[in-house]
Amino acid sequence: MIALPCLVYSMDLTVLNLALPRLSAELAPSSAELLWIIDIYGFLVAGMLVTMGNLGDRIGRRRLLMMGAGAFAAASTLAAFSGSAEMLIAARAVLGVAGATLAPSTLSLIRHMFRDANQRTTAIGIWISSYSIGGAIGPVVGGVMLQHFGWGSVFLVGVPVMVLLLALGPFLLPEFRDPEARPLDFLSAVLSLLAVLSVIYGMKLVAQDGMGWVPGLAVALGLTVGVLFVRRQRTLADPLIDFRLFRAPQFTASLGTFIVGALVMFGAFVYIGQYLQLVLGLSPLAAGLWTLPWSGGFILGSILAPAIVRRSRPVFVLAGGMALGAIGFAMLSRAPSLGLTALVIGMLTLSLGFAPVFTLGTDLIVGAAPPERAGAAAALSETSSELGGALGIAILGSIGTAFYRQGMADAAPDGIRPEVLKIAEDTLGGATAAAAQLPEPASTLLRDAARTAFGHAFQITVIIAAVVTAATAILTLLVLRRPRGGAETAGEGTPAVNRPLADS
Incomplete structure (x- = not known):
């Protein structure tokens, strides 16, 4: 239900x-x-x-x-x-x-x-x-x-x-x-709404049009309002977000892992649909069907997560899941040379790695709060996912776009009209549409150059995601493995991160 x-x-x-x-x-x-x-x-x-x-x-x-x-x-x-x-x-x-x-x-x-x-x-x-x-x-x-x-x-x-x-x-x-x-507190509610909306709106503009004064102003406004929100919460007897929760290493590390996971996952997935259709040439239906292993891996990983946690310390589940995710990204980077096989195996590996991370991370975030504050903790978990996704699309999207445009500038065939070339250098979809309007052999040359440039950009982007994910796995292991004296819990029934849940 x-x-x-x-x-x-x-x-x-x-x-x-x-x-x-x-x-x-x-x-x-x-x-x-x-x-x-x-x-x-x-x-x-x-x-x-x-x-x-x-x-x-x-x-x-x-x-x-x-x-x-x-x-x-x-x-x-x-x-x-x-x-x-x-x-x-x-x-x-x-x-x-x-x-x-x-x-x-x-x-x-x-x-x-x-x-x-x-x-x-x-x-x-x-x-x-x-x-x-x-x-x-x-x-x-x-x-x-x-x-x-x-x-x-x-x-x-x-x-x-x-x-x-x-x-x-x-x-x-x-x-x-x-x-x-x-x-x-009505003012806190308004401040939280304005802060989140401004940051996500700015990040979306960055992903769509690149950095400019409008997205920069939106993000700056969101961060400024966010600072005011935090300051107000510290003065309230009953704040929207109890920042004392961040004193618990399991809460902070889980939230950070959650944000990074959403960042790299959303950032990479932006490219996968385009790669399947515009580089590999699959129909929209076929592309959608080939992404089902991604969803299936998440479903399977989420169901298996409790059994995994019962047999291993939560810190190892978080770090191990991120490490498996890094392997998935590394496999995705082989797609330009190995094709669809590498893409599907990479997606499946990613989802199997990140599913336990999101499951256990959510559990630790919500469990760290006392029962009467569980709603606020749950909202913080979901907001982190939204913000992480927006950051991933903006940051990884901008990186991929920059490398794609550089690749097109280097590899575009001679004799293409400047206005057509400008459209082709903007996006892979634009290049495909522009190529369809050109005679042969210019059409094929432009399309091949765009696919090669996009494949190179995709490869660099997922390698960056792999490095970030691996670094997060190591950092999570270092932060959460250190014993903190006695209880690691801030709320009833919360598992300690440095021993198995079954022993809690």
Whole structure:
């Protein structure tokens, strides 16, 4: 029951892309409106997580989940029958706010329902695998719906699930809230929203257009507001984020590992879809099917994580998972020479390595907080994932783009018009489209040069990701292996990181 809304949330992130062609034809949004239709959902989910996690601690996790499920179903229906781009943007914004309630409330309920550390790790593994399942089946379900119905049908897929949750949730899920919690600090909520939105918006602009004064100003604004947010939290008796949690090495190291994992995973995945279609020449359907090992590895790794943790110290699971992830990136770097085989093996290795990292990292982050603050800790975990993903797309995306453009500048064939060459040097997709308009042999030469340049950029990017991941594995091992006297726990039932969970 707890995993169902997370599955729907993950599906909703993927099905929209399939509906964009029909949606664009019927609603005729401008380019700016189309970007907001795509982005507003993720922006508001990321920005509202901290506030919603704290709200659940105060009014009740189950109550927040029910409110979020009802709002999600209503907004999905509104989105499905939108008659204009503006209406769809508004519906997607409400969906983002509602979606931000799902992860903190469900994850904090797991913290409350499963006090035994082993059981909680198993529950979190299933919870994380639900995201992978949703991401895997989303395009398939969306494709079937679009084949028989209009573009709005993709938004209706999750409505029955939310209705089922509303009907059964009050009977199957317990309620829990902090009976001594004070009212939510409105100014802190505004500051957290502005800080997260500004940073993610700036990073998205960097990934899209490169560094400039607008993304730089957005990131600077976000960081400045973030500093004000931190200072305010230190003065409040009941802050949105209790920064005393960062005194626990397991909490800080787990959060750092979580952010780095999201950074390298999201940053690399941006390239994989393009590589499959534009370099290897696969159709969109075939490319999607070849990414299923990625999702399957996450599902399998999340399910196996509890058994792995019972037989090994958590610190070794975190460090070992990151090390396996580094091997996966190294395998991906062989794709330009070994082709599809290296790509699929690399994706599978990556997901098998990172799944236990995300499962155990989430467990340690949420378990480090006392039960009454589990919602805030769950929100911090999810916000870290969003920020890490935005950083990965911006940083690794910018690095890959720079190497691609350099490669095109060096290898582009002679005789190409400057305006065509400029388009080709911008993106691989632009190069493919430009090449299609040229006569032979210029078309083939330009296409081959672009594919070679992209392959080289992809190779360098994943090698950097491999080095960062390996360094994080070593740092995690060094930080968490040191004994810290007695208990390493900040909350009830939290496993100590320097001994097996089974002994906790």
